[in-house]
Amino acid sequence: MTDDVDQILADALGTAGTSGGGAGGRRGAAFAAKRLRKNVHEIDVTPAMSLGIAADHVTGVLARAGHRLAVEGAWPTSAEQVIRAIVGGGFGNMNPVLITVGLTDGGPERTVASVRGVAKEGLIKQRAGQKTAKRIVALLGQQEQLG
Template sequence: MHESENEILVDELAAVAAVTGGSGRLAGLMAKIMRNNIHEIDLVVPMPYEGAVERVVEVQERTGRRLEPRTAEPGADERTFRFVTSGGTGGMNPVVVTVLVARGGEGDSSINLRAAAKEGLIRQRAAERTATHLAALLVE
């Protein structure tokens, strides 16, 4: 797991606990020792690079909260997006999603979708389910 993903998930789980009346500090400590659930999906979409970037932005705005600014150098061949969305039972398990959009061949683009979440005693597979759901939204 990327170190920043782990830090983000620990902070997000602590915030969820604090909002729901639990101890945010204790939840943050427990999150550090929880197992990770990571799932990656590679897609090739039949749309030009600019259209694929717009599609990722649209899906991100509908499903999550952006973590990093959407800035890219003009003429760049790839662009990365990162956001947090809800997963698991009742949407109480935060999932960090990283999407890399790259120029493909003539008229298509490649998308790498990575979802990371923490797993408690009951496996919810939040990252797998979130990645699968977002991939379906990206290609619809």
């Protein structure tokens, strides 16, 4: 798995293109995706929980919301973790959004979480990266209250 955001989104859009046009649809969607602009939005939150518990919550929320991805070169440490997933966004949740959550230990019962959403934008601006990042933050807040 690559860490290149453009390549990850192009691959995800290519996979979506396969359902509509077979192998040609996949290549066409991936080709076009590399030339589209990105909608990027980042939100910082500070859940009142330890890094380990926060990582478990984020992992669960992202697993339910989409498809988790491996992160190259990001070995979990005692102070930082990175969790990624492709989540559906935009109209009908058809636009793949790369959600990256960076977690940093802020103390015994405090974690700093940075939620970043990135999506490709076509002619019709859907702000899928922004809206999906906000949706994930809301889900993380619900998860925090339940935990």
